[in-house]
Amino acid sequence: MNVLDKFNLTYDELIKVVLCKKCSYIPMIRLRGKWNVCGTISIDGHLSVMRDYALLVNEVFTNQLIKSFLLLPSSSITKYLLTSATSLALE
Ligand SMILES: [Zn+2]
Structure with a gap:
């Protein structure tokens, strides 16, 4: 089942x-x-x-993917965030 359909969302609306x-x-x-961004x-x-x-x-x-989503300036920052997010999820 496509969850986007369930919530009547398109990928672009995410x-x-x-x-x-x-x-x-x-x-x-x-x-x-x-x-x-604004303080x-x-x-x-x-x-x-x-x-x-x-x-x-x-x-x-x-x-x-994550780099382009989150408007991140570099792959190394993206890697750091991905790694730390993954370790949080495993805790
Ligand atoms: Zn703000």
Whole structure:
């Protein structure tokens, strides 16, 4: 069963960026280890994006995929976030 169909969502409608909890529509940018955009800071904003994506799309994450979603500046930061998210999930 396709979960996107169940929620009447298309792939394009999926939120694939880290959104500011205050402004709720501006994609946050990863700066110096934190998500930031307007002064509101998030440490682990990427986790809910990854979780929602995993639940809804049921696809294996790749570095390139997550990097483009989360507007990350480099593959090494992406790798770090993926690795830390995976170790959290296993705890
Ligand atoms: Zn904001």
